[in-house]
Amino acid sequence: MTTDTTGTVARDGESRPGGPADSPFIRACRRRPGPHTPVWFMRQAGRSLPEYREIRATVPMLESCRRPELVTEITLQPVRRHGVDAAILFSDIVVPVAAAGVDLDIVPGTGPVVAEPIRTAADVERIRPITRDDVWYVDEAVRQLVVELGDTPLIGFAGAPFTLASYLVEGGPSRTHAKTKALMYGDEELWHALCGRLAEVTLAFLRVQIDAGVSAVQLFDSWAGALSEADYRRFVLPHSTAVLSGLVDAGVPRIHFGVGTAELLGAMGEAGADVVGVDWRTPLDVATGRIGPDKAVQGNLDPCVLLAPWPVVEAEVRRILEQGGAAPGHVFNLGHGVLPETDPDVLTRVVALVHELSSRRADQG
Numbered sequence: 615m616t617t618d619t620t621g622t623v624a625r626d627g628e629s630r631p632g633g634p635a636d637s638p639f640i641r642a643c644r645r646r647p648g649p650h651t652p653v654w655f656m657r658q659a660g661r662s663l664p665e666y667r668e669i670r671a672t673v674p675m676l677e678s679c680r681r682p683e684l685v686t687e688i689t690l691q692p693v694r695r696h697g698v699d700a701a702i703l704f705s706d707i708v709v710p711v712a713a714a715g716v717d718l719d720i721v722p723g724t725g726p727v728v729a730e731p732i733r734t735a736a737d738v739e740r741i742r743p744i745t746r747d748d749v750w751y752v753d754e755a756v757r758q759l760v761v762e763l764g765d766t767p768l769i770g771f772a773g774a775p776f777t778l779a780s781y782l783v784e785g786g787p788s789r790t791h792a793k794t795k796a797l798m799y800g801d802e803e804l805w806h807a808l809c810g811r812l813a814e815v816t817l818a819f820l821r822v823q824i825d826a827g828v829s830a831v832q833l834f835d836s837w838a839g840a841l842s843e844a845d846y847r848r849f850v851l852p853h854s855t856a857v858l859s860g861l862v863d864a865g866v867p868r869i870h871f872g873v874g875t876a877e878l879l880g881a882m883g884e885a886g887a888d889v890v891g892v893d894w895r896t897p898l899d900v901a902t903g904r905i906g907p908d909k910a911v912q913g914n915l916d917p918c919v920l921l922a923p924w925p926v927v928e929a930e931v932r933r934i935l936e937q938g939g940a941a942p943g944h945v946f947n948l949g950h951g952v953l954p955e956t957d958p959d960v961l962t963r964v965v966a967l968v969h970e971l972s973s974r975r976a977d978q979g
């Protein structure tokens with residue numbers, strides 16, 4: 615074990631100069647200065663890339679997540695093409711839940727669909743704890759990727775208990791999360807049993823990825839914005855905290871992200887994140903005021919802006935870099951995932967622009 619200048623414990627071999635721990639991305643997560651503002655995109659590996667569509671033409675989504683050679687190839691595609699500052703593991707938030715014994719599939723154009731939605735204590739009991747052997751393909755893919763990526767950090771991820779619970783209770787994607795909230799308000803004990811079980815699965819899944827060598831993790835609570843702050847604190851925060859605080863000793867930065875979370879940004883930071891992801895609705899300087907000076911921010915270009923003419927994209931990138939400067943660390947990203955209809959060349963240009971503008975600012979002191 616080694617200790618860096620911020621007193622953070624790094625794992626052996628990770629803090630060598632030029633290694634992933636010294637990369638612009640990890641430096642920004644740790645609120646340390648770097649050569650430029652790092653940039654990556656949620657869903658950078660996916661349908662915006664023709665090379666991804668070619669692989670997926672013959673392989674169903676969940677199968678592609680369970681074949682290490684495909685996970686490795688798809689994860690590397692956007693790194694090669696765009697020169698992003700970090701790779702994100704190609705997988706899905708439902709992969710560990712399926713490994714825990716829940717019968718589900720990812721349906722094209724719809725998302726995760728659960729055969730028998732969870733409604734009772736007996737249903738919760740069916741969600742088994744997972745070990746490395748249940749997700750061996752993720753362990754293997756991460757180990758291959760760490761070698762292939764060299765100095766570029768790999769981000770591991772998992773879904774947070776609320777967002778996972780929503781898919782499991784609804785049986786599929788939902789606009790209102792009505793069945794999820796009915797269970798939450800109607801049977802608090804069952805709700806906490808379900809989220810407690812999901813937190814265990816999530817923590818185990820992230821541990822497998824960290825043990826295999828990821829340099830950071832992101833906990834996606836995509837649908838937490840459906841809740842008031844009071845309900846978030848009562849029904850969700852304890853479980854997300856169990857996951858994030860369970861990784862304190864792991865020595866890798868933890869990013870926590872949700873959509874529509876303007877009212878929740880402070881609470882999401884309290885869950886134990888080093889970096890809070892912000893969607894496009896809240897300017898980053900305002901977000902920083904809510905999150906506090908001891909955390910970095912990530913975001914927050916509206917993915918739809920990428921469909922606009924280049925001068926619009928450029929102006930928005932400049933604005934976001936400017937407002938991100940108010941935070942003690944800024945990782946440039948979108949406010950949510952890349953839309954499938956995005957022109958990948960625009961993403962490549964955004965990476966170059968973020969690097970160019972932020973390096974110039976550093977030169978100017």
Ligand code: CP3
Nearest residue numbers: 656657658659660702704705706707722723724725834836
């Ligand atoms: O590049 C990356 O960001 C890594 C890959 C990644 C995927 N899913 C691949 C994927 C990540 C990080 C996820 C997380 C995920 N999955 C979340 C949290 C992030 C978010 O978007 O808020 C959620 C809510 C899911 C559930 C899910 N899986 C949805 C809503 C969908 C889209 C369904 C559709 O077809 O529109 C999926 C499928 C999925 N996961 C795809 C990809 C690339 C598309 C599947 C395909 O290519 O056919």
